Amino acid sequence: xxxxxxxxxxxxxxxxxxxxxxxxxxxxxxxxxxxxxxxxxxxxxxxxxxxxxxxxxxxxxxxxxxxxxxxxxxxxxxxxxxxxxxxxxxxxxxxxxxxxxxxxxxxxxxxxxxxxxxxxxxxxxxxxxxxxxxxxxxxxxxxxxxxxxxxxxxxxxxxxxxxxxxxxxxxxxxxxxxxxxxxxxxxxxxxxxxxxxxxxxxxxxxxxxxxxxxxxxxxxxxxxxxxxxxxxxxxxxxxxxxxxxxx
Amino acid sequence: xxxxxxxxxxxxxxxxxxxxxxxxxxxxxxxxxxxxxxxxxxxxxxxxxxxxxxxxxxxxxxxxxxxxxxxxxxxxxxxxxxxxxxxxxxxxxxxxxxxxxxxxxxxxxxxxxxxxxxxxxxxxxxxxxxxxxxxxxxxxxxxxxxxxxxxxxxxxxxxxxxxxxxxxxxxxxxxxxxxxxxxxxxxxxxxxxxxxxxxxxxxxxxxxxxxxxxxxxxxxxxxxxxxxxxxxxxxxxxxxxxxxxxx
Numbered sequence: 001x002x003x004x005x006x007x008x009x010x011x012x013x014x015x016x017x018x019x020x021x022x023x024x025x026x027x028x029x030x031x032x033x034x035x036x037x038x039x040x041x042x043x044x045x046x047x048x049x050x051x052x053x054x055x056x057x058x059x060x061x062x063x064x065x066x067x068x069x070x071x072x073x074x075x076x077x078x079x080x081x082x083x084x085x086x087x088x089x090x091x092x093x094x095x096x097x098x099x100x101x102x103x104x105x106x107x108x109x110x111x112x113x114x115x116x117x118x119x120x121x122x123x124x125x126x127x128x129x130x131x132x133x134x135x136x137x138x139x140x141x142x143x144x145x146x147x148x149x150x151x152x153x154x155x156x157x158x159x160x161x162x163x164x165x166x167x168x169x170x171x172x173x174x175x176x177x178x179x180x181x182x183x184x185x186x187x188x189x190x191x192x193x194x195x196x197x198x199x200x201x202x203x204x205x206x207x208x209x210x211x212x213x214x215x216x217x218x219x220x221x222x223x224x225x226x227x228x229x230x231x232x233x234x235x236x237x238x239x240x241x242x243x244x245x246x247x
Numbered sequence: 248x249x250x251x252x253x254x255x256x257x258x259x260x261x262x263x264x265x266x267x268x269x270x271x272x273x274x275x276x277x278x279x280x281x282x283x284x285x286x287x288x289x290x291x292x293x294x295x296x297x298x299x300x301x302x303x304x305x306x307x308x309x310x311x312x313x314x315x316x317x318x319x320x321x322x323x324x325x326x327x328x329x330x331x332x333x334x335x336x337x338x339x340x341x342x343x344x345x346x347x348x349x350x351x352x353x354x355x356x357x358x359x360x361x362x363x364x365x366x367x368x369x370x371x372x373x374x375x376x377x378x379x380x381x382x383x384x385x386x387x388x389x390x391x392x393x394x395x396x397x398x399x400x401x402x403x404x405x406x407x408x409x410x411x412x413x414x415x416x417x418x419x420x421x422x423x424x425x426x427x428x429x430x431x432x433x434x435x436x437x438x439x440x441x442x443x444x445x446x447x448x449x450x451x452x453x454x455x456x457x458x459x460x461x462x463x464x465x466x467x468x469x470x471x472x473x474x475x476x477x478x479x480x481x482x483x484x485x486x487x488x489x490x491x492x493x494x
Contacts, residue, residue, distance in 0.1 A: 009369055011370040011371050056371060058371070076366065076367075080367055085368075086370045087370060088367040088368065088369065089367070090367060119324065119327075120335040120336070120337060121332075121335065122256055122305070122335065123256055123257050123258040123332060123333045123335050124258050124303060124487075126332050126333070
């Protein structure tokens with residue numbers, strides 16, 4: 001048996017997220033189907049984590065097992081030949097059997113793109129941004145600073161999700177200009193993220209930037225560990241999984 | 248009667264081009280419908296020119312007439328409220344009756360985005376680029392240089408189109424890096440363009456960049472004024488109408 005690691009990019013717009021679901025178009029489902037077309041055997045693809053419906057990826061990582069004689073085929077090209085254009089394999093490689101896309105991951109990078117123009121969002125960018133209108137970047141950066149480091153992020157997790165621990169370490173939150181003059185890209189690096197964590201943090205930062213939430217109130221939300229204290233989750237289309245880091 | 252000038256952006260992917268056609272989804276059709284929803288009267292929208300199916304716009308310009316009492320409404324916002332998200336009015340203003348989106352235009356700017364990676368195109372960019380693989384930029388620039396200035400561009404016009412003259416003046420062709428490391432944006436400025444002119448020129452420049460066409464052969468194509476001498480038209484999705492210039 002051989003294990004293959006894949007780096008996967010997708011436009012999440014027309015997917016019901018990463019994870020396989022009955023009667024839904026999912027990225028995992030599309031990749032598994034493409035592998036089966038090549039090997040004619042059922043395949044189980046393990047991603048580094050789920051991405052929600054509408055969320056994009058530039059560098060999702062996944063792995064799957066195959067018989068040894070499939071080991072040396074050019075998987076990247078072969079899979080791309082069997083998949084729709086909104087998913088592409090960017091890279092494939094043979095890895096050791098102890099590599100696991102999810103359990104071996106030591107960190108992830110997400111980016112969230114905001115659009116700032118109350119009157120319109122450019123149609124060409126609408127699938128990849130959240131039009132949050134005018135915000136004050138300095139206030140958002142002050143708010144972001146209190147989230148850096150190791151905290152219990154239970155207040156920033158989708159309700160109803162069960163995990164061993166809700167403690168995570170955010171190592172960096174940074175901002176840079178986007179593709180057009182109306183965009184900013186917020187980059188989040190952590191040892192891991194809870195379900196919807198980036199989107200809930202983003203909605204908090206935007207609330208701060210709009211003057212609807214103070215930095216002190218954000219501090220209280222963090223300390224409360226209570227999801228109901230934080231604003232509604234930011235929409236999925238602004239979010240993209242950029243990379244997953246392994247030892 | 249008042250005349251309103253509109254600046255229009257659209258994601259051309261799901262449109263059968265700008266121009267009204269029976270039973271087709273067109274940008275002109277969508278804008279006219281939105282005006283009618285406001286004024287409850289039929290409206291005729293005149294664009295600066297047609298864009299083909301799949302071609303985008305950042306700054307298409309159009310005008311229409313309305314009764315004087317509609318003159319002072321906030322057309323930009325009002326129209327956006329009645330249109331699908333793949334078309335947005337960026338700006339609206341009242342203009343003199345002698346302004347005509349097409350006949351008053353003195354120049355246009357188009358941009359064409361190329362993707363250079365033979366193994367894949369990033370899904371997020373697939374609707375906005377042509378994946379032409381590896382090309383030599385210096386050769387393309389040498390080829391572009393011979394097209395600058397005033398020429399009969401009959402060889403670079405869609406077959407079967409009838410126009411008064413096929414002479415145009417290209418004032419600038421320039422290249423800059425695109426959004427990602429795999430993209431380059433080619434910018435074309437001229438006093439006007441023939442039907443499919445930018446896409447045919449682009450396919451010639453790419454053929455030069457691939458070593459399939461020499462600069463001398465491109466010179467002969469230009470001089471031939473014969474469309475059949477030039478390569479197949481480059482695909483529409485890489486092209487965007489950036490702006491239209493008026494006196």
